[in-house]
Amino acid sequence: MALDDEPEIVDAELINDDHLPVLPAGGAPARPLVDRHTILVPGEALPTEAEQPTYTERDLYVSKATAERLKNKSKPKNTSRTYENQRGLFRRWCEQQGRVVQPCTTATYVEYVATLIEDGRAPNAISVAMSAIRTWMPDDKKPGTNEARGMLNEYRKEWNKRVGPKKAPAITDDMLRAMVATCDLQHPIGIRDRCVLLLGRGALNRRIELADLTIGNVTVEADGVALYISASKTDQEAKGEETFIPAWDDPLIDPVRATRAWLDMLHQLGVHDGALLRALTRSGSLQSRATATERGDHVTGDAINDWVRGRARQAGLPNWKKVTAHGLRRGGAQALADAGMDPTGQGRWKAGSAVVKREYLDRATARTENPWLKLARPEPDA
Numbered sequence: 001m002a003l004d005d006e007p008e009i010v011d012a013e014l015i016n017d018d019h020l021p022v023l024p025a026g027g028a029p030a031r032p033l034v035d036r037h038t039i040l041v042p043g044e045a046l047p048t049e050a051e052q053p054t055y056t057e058r059d060l061y062v063s064k065a066t067a068e069r070l071k072n073k074s075k076p077k078n079t080s081r082t083y084e085n086q087r088g089l090f091r092r093w094c095e096q097q098g099r100v101v102q103p104c105t106t107a108t109y110v111e112y113v114a115t116l117i118e119d120g121r122a123p124n125a126i127s128v129a130m131s132a133i134r135t136w137m138p139d140d141k142k143p144g145t146n147e148a149r150g151m152l153n154e155y156r157k158e159w160n161k162r163v164g165p166k167k168a169p170a171i172t173d174d175m176l177r178a179m180v181a182t183c184d185l186q187h188p189i190g191i192r193d194r195c196v197l198l199l200g201r202g203a204l205n206r207r208i209e210l211a212d213l214t215i216g217n218v219t220v221e222a223d224g225v226a227l228y229i230s231a232s233k234t235d236q237e238a239k240g241e242e243t244f245i246p247a248w249d250d251p252l253i254d255p256v257r258a259t260r261a262w263l264d265m266l267h268q269l270g271v272h273d274g275a276l277l278r279a280l281t282r283s284g285s286l287q288s289r290a291t292a293t294e295r296g297d298h299v300t301g302d303a304i305n306d307w308v309r310g311r312a313r314q315a316g317l318p319n320w321k322k323v324t325a326h327g328l329r330r331g332g333a334q335a336l337a338d339a340g341m342d343p344t345g346q347g348r349w350k351a352g353s354a355v356v357k358r359e360y361l362d363r364a365t366a367r368t369e370n371p372w373l374k375l376a377r378p379e380p381d382a
Contacts, residue, residue: 169327171312182311192277204332205227337361342356
């Protein structure tokens with residue numbers, strides 16, 4: 001060994017072989033798995049990490065087909081699209097502010113709501129944004145809502161004083177008749193639009209319910225038309241529900257005549273199944289759907305709105321620009337309430353709906369029981 005090849009000295013502790021330190025069997029003891037929600041009965045051992053299964057990638061991934069189903073798992077397509085837009089706006093705002101997007105803190109959530117209020121957004125639009133953001137967060141890391149809701153409630157009061165609630169005008173009986181009268185029953189578009197107006201009014205349809213109808217959902221009988229609503233806002237599990245619209249003696253507003261005429265026209269156009277309401281060209285032929293969206297042959301709720309508003313314009317209604325398809329639902333519900341009936345079942349609202357009570361039933365009662373009526377309309381002397 002060369003002189004400069006000195007052996008390396010390693011610090012060590014010398015011990016006897018028969019006095020080696022005792023190592024715990026199996027390594028460190030398994031940690032207990034408990035939290036504030038854990039419930040144990042007498043004699044039950046604490047659950048530990050050692051009792052938990054070992055997960056692999058196979059336990060975590062889903063197939064492409066399942067992933068597609070999960071995209072809109074609990075919201076209608078329109079709602080999902082709205083939520084995606086709101087979340088995109090929130091993401092961009094957070095990036096500009098240098099804040100964490102997901103999961104966000106309660107302070108970030110509150111600050112964003114305050115920003116929307118400062119921007120003058122409508123209270124209902126802000127409420128939608130709040131819901132979109134909060135439901136986007138993990139279940140155990142959702143931001144608190146008390147502060148944000150408190151701000152929104154105060155802002156709503158200011159908004160209602162300044163702007164007032166914006167609602168689509170109810171389409172009354174007189175408005176409906178005027179709109180139906182504009183439908184040229186010698187042209188496919190006129191035949192289709194009359195059917196839309198009378199089915200929407202009679203069944204108190206939401207516009208997407210009309211747009212989603214298929215030919216198979218419609219049964220025309222001598223005494224009325226039965227519509228099978230396969231899914232709706234209050235039926236997210238798609239259990240389905242049938243709504244019946246009775247026939248009317250007046251041929252102008254008879255849903256039986258209107259529906260039969262449109263089904264006959266579809267037959268002439270070569271359509272025997274699929275979507276009930278179709279997009280048409282000005283000449284009355286079927287519009288090409290080669291570049292259609294995911295709805296295929298089904299039109300959108302916005303298209304239904306355009307058809308209804310177009311009829312209001314042609315009828316010369318003074319407020320035609322504000323008319324929407326929702327006016328058919330509102331007008332029909334109010335007509336039923338004014339006649340002393342509850343529109344809840346016909347319009348597929350939830351039983352005991354506060355909206356129906358506030359918007360229709362209470363309004364009808366307030367008008368029929370108004371104390372000024374006896375003075376305004378005195379009963380004739382016997």
